[in-house]
Amino acid sequence: MPKTPLLDQVHSPADLKNKTPEELIAICSELRTETIDAVSQTGGHLGAGLGVVELTVAIHSVFDTPQDKLIFDVGHQCYPHKILTGRRDRIRTLRQGGGLSGFTKRSESEYDPFGAAHASTSISAGLGFAVAADLDGRKDNVICVIGDGAMSAGMAYEAMNNAGALNKRLIVILNDNDMSIAPPVGAMSNYLSKLVSGKPYRSLRKLAKNVVKPMGLEKPVRKAEEYARGFAMGGTMFEELGFYYVGPIDGHDVKSLVSILENVRDTMDGPVLIHAVTQKGKGYAPAENASDKYHGVSNFNVVTGEQKKAKANAPSYTSVFGKTLTELGEKDEKIVAITAAMPSGTGVSTFAERFPERSFDVGIAEQHAVTFAAGMAADGFKPFTAIYSTFLQRAYDQVVHDVAIQKLPVRFAIDRAGLVGADGATHAGSFDIAFMGNLPDMVCMAASDEAELARMVLTSLEIDDRPSAFRYPRGEGVGVEMPDVLQPLEIGRGRVIQQGTSIALLSYGTRLQEVLKAAEMLQAQGLSTTVADARFAKPLDHDLIKHLSKEHEVLVTIEEGAVGGFGGFTLQHMAQHGLLDNGLKVRTMTLPDTFQDHDKPQLMYDTAGLNAKQIAATAIAALGRGDVKELPAVAG
Ligand SMILES: Cc1ncc(C[n+]2csc(CCOP(=O)(O)OP(=O)(O)O)c2C)c(N)n1
Numbered sequence: 363m364p365k366t367p368l369l370d371q372v373h374s375p376a377d378l379k380n381k382t383p384e385e386l387i388a389i390c391s392e393l394r395t396e397t398i399d400a401v402s403q404t405g406g407h408l409g410a411g412l413g414v415v416e417l418t419v420a421i422h423s424v425f426d427t428p429q430d431k432l433i434f435d436v437g438h439q440c441y442p443h444k445i446l447t448g449r450r451d452r453i454r455t456l457r458q459g460g461g462l463s464g465f466t467k468r469s470e471s472e473y474d475p476f477g478a479a480h481a482s483t484s485i486s487a488g489l490g491f492a493v494a495a496d497l498d499g500r501k502d503n504v505i506c507v508i509g510d511g512a513m514s515a516g517m518a519y520e521a522m523n524n525a526g527a528l529n530k531r532l533i534v535i536l537n538d539n540d541m542s543i544a545p546p547v548g549a550m551s552n553y554l555s556k557l558v559s560g561k562p563y564r565s566l567r568k569l570a571k572n573v574v575k576p577m578g579l580e581k582p583v584r585k586a587e588e589y590a591r592g593f594a595m596g597g598t599m600f601e602e603l604g605f606y607y608v609g610p611i612d613g614h615d616v617k618s619l620v621s622i623l624e625n626v627r628d629t630m631d632g633p634v635l636i637h638a639v640t641q642k643g644k645g646y647a648p649a650e651n652a653s654d655k656y657h658g659v660s661n662f663n664v665v666t667g668e669q670k671k672a673k674a675n676a677p678s679y680t681s682v683f684g685k686t687l688t689e690l691g692e693k694d695e696k697i698v699a700i701t702a703a704m705p706s707g708t709g710v711s712t713f714a715e716r717f718p719e720r721s722f723d724v725g726i727a728e729q730h731a732v733t734f735a736a737g738m739a740a741d742g743f744k745p746f747t748a749i750y751s752t753f754l755q756r757a758y759d760q761v762v763h764d765v766a767i768q769k770l771p772v773r774f775a776i777d778r779a780g781l782v783g784a785d786g787a788t789h790a791g792s793f794d795i796a797f798m799g800n801l802p803d804m805v806c807m808a809a810s811d812e813a814e815l816a817r818m819v820l821t822s823l824e825i826d827d828r829p830s831a832f833r834y835p836r837g838e839g840v841g842v843e844m845p846d847v848l849q850p851l852e853i854g855r856g857r858v859i860q861q862g863t864s865i866a867l868l869s870y871g872t873r874l875q876e877v878l879k880a881a882e883m884l885q886a887q888g889l890s891t892t893v894a895d896a897r898f899a900k901p902l903d904h905d906l907i908k909h910l911s912k913e914h915e916v917l918v919t920i921e922e923g924a925v926g927g928f929g930g931f932t933l934q935h936m937a938q939h940g941l942l943d944n945g946l947k948v949r950t951m952t953l954p955d956t957f958q959d960h961d962k963p964q965l966m967y968d969t970a971g972l973n974a975k976q977i978a979a980t981a982i983a984a985l986g987r988g989d990v991k992e993l994p995a996v997a998g
């Protein structure tokens with residue numbers, strides 16, 4: 363454990379009050395060391411937190427949190443904040459089962475007034491707090507810390523548009539480190555760079571003049587001054603939106619930060635945007651020098667920065683998607699790939715290396731990504747929109763209104779389907795089976811292994827008269843052999859993997875491996891078991907379902923998705939076609955109807971009851987035969 367004598371005396375933000383600038387600088391240094399040491403043991407998001415150490419210390423020393431509300435956008439940069447707000451003793455449990463969340467979370471601390479993990483929500487939430495305080499007659503300060511990447515999303519502008527009009531007391535700190543997960547993209551990013559490069563950091567003296575004075579002026583005079591100042595600055599978009607713009611300032615100069623924040627706190631009467639320039643990974647050489655600035659890391663050696671990555675036994679699903687799409691792209695010039703700020707996370711980067719002109723990183727803008735794809739599809743292109751399941755939630759109206767209703771052939775590559783582990787409930791890909799499967803004309807597939815995924819990419823390419831989607835999980839494939847020549851799947855046809863007579867296990871997605879293990883357990887009990895891979899949740903394979911229903915005593919569906927998904931679709935079909943009328947025992951195994959906290963995926967699936975033993979136990983319990991020993995429904 364690093365030596366941190368000053369930080370050891372900080373038990374809550376109150377202990378940061380009345381410190382000298384020199385003491386605050388020393389605390390920042392210790393806080394940085396402590397953050398690095400903790401994440402070296404737990405893994406997690408490191409670069410972003412290192413970039414906001416000074417901001418975090420300055421904010422907590424100036425404002426009265428938790429009465430004043432500090433809202434971190436995304437929340438992946440909040441580890442230093444957790445250390446300062448009474449959670450230091452658990453900081454080495456970050457992202458571990460039962461431990462601290464890797465994001466801000468209301469249930470974890472009163473210092474986390476608003477939970478996050480998806481980007482660009484902070485200004486909206488902050489404005490909500492500001493208005494609530496105002497309506498209650500309280501003078502709380504509300505401080506939102508939002509990154510330049512998160513500033514690319516429409517929600518941030520919707521919020522600023524509203525905030526500028528409402529003119530409430532709201533402080534937005536734009537943490538501009540010129541990085542998203544990948545290098546930031548878009549005109550806004552270029553604009554911020556121009557703002558930063560066009561002016562040296564504003565000195566404290568100049569800022570004092572520019573911040574304190576105008577804020578003390580009467581409103582009409584202040585307006586005139588703002589215009590004049592806007593011209594001097596070249597005019598900032600933020601000012602046009604009704605924010606008082608302060609910056610650019612050095613986000614690592616804790617002394618200046620404290621002065622500026624005090625000024626803003628004591629003089630503002632409307633929305634203020636403080637443009638702080640920071641460095642992602644600041645103060646830790648391996649992070650500063652890494653191309654991804656250590657955005658997300660596994661455990662690592664603090665001295666060398668070397669990350670301890672487990673050896674891969676099979677290619678990841680993401681890489682199989684990226685590689686397959688690139689191969690298909692060689693033969694079909696109409697294929698285009700779209701990512702919303704996750705080029706490497708989705709494997710679109712592989713396609714982009716080969717076809718830069720046909721790849722589009724649109725920034726953190728899932729809604730736009732989907733409608734942008736719809737536009738291209740309407741004009742004869744074949745867009746693959748690769749978005750994590752959890753982030754696709756944000757673009758649901760675009761999926762419905764811009765794609766599905768117009769029956770446009772947008773292909774949705776839904777990565778991170780199912781439970782994702784350490785990122786927890788906010789990132790779980792739980793809902794897409796249900797929310798995509800209930801859309802007319804949508805073709806929905808789930809890969810059970812990496813070879814199946816490759817075939818689904820091709821199948822999706824060939825579906826050119828309506829939208830289609832295929833889902834696959836985070837992490838490694840199963841290690842199956844990849845086909846030399848890809849064959850598309852027949853739409854709406856599943857496959858029987860092993861034929862039995864008593865129990866039918868109908869799997870949708872990568873639980874198939876657990877289902878096969880469950881089948882072995884059942885066979886060992888003398889229960890003849892059929893295993894089928896549904897492949898499609900829409901259209902359902904009616905013949906397969908009929909066969910399974912008619913030829914077995916028990917039918918169990920298994921999926922890595924929330925209630926109302928594949929099992930629900932299957933049950934509804936069976937009910938409407940009389941397949942439930944003859945005593946068949948049906949069980950649907952889904953994720954539980956709860957938001958599951960972070961843990962190792964295998965353990966989360968245990969809690970969800972979706973591992974092999976639990977599948978076998980469910981089938982046996984449904985069978986209800988006295989001569990068959992019931993299995994305990996615990997770890998598979
Ligand atoms: C809606 C949504 N899309 C994508 C992501 C994935 N994501 C997490 S952090 C991040 C980059 C954020 O960049 P920025 O706001 O600049 O913060 P920094 O990491 O640079 O501090 C992205 C794209 C997300 N959390 N939410």
Ligand SMILES: CC(=O)[C@@H](O)[C@H](O)COP(=O)(O)O
Pocket residue numbers: 407436438479543658707778782785836
């Ligand atoms: C904070 C965030 O949303 C991302 O950084 C996310 O943690 C990435 O997850 P993967 O590691 O699955 O790409």
Ligand SMILES: [Mg+2]
Pocket residue numbers: 509510511512537538539540541542
């Ligand atoms: Mg950034």
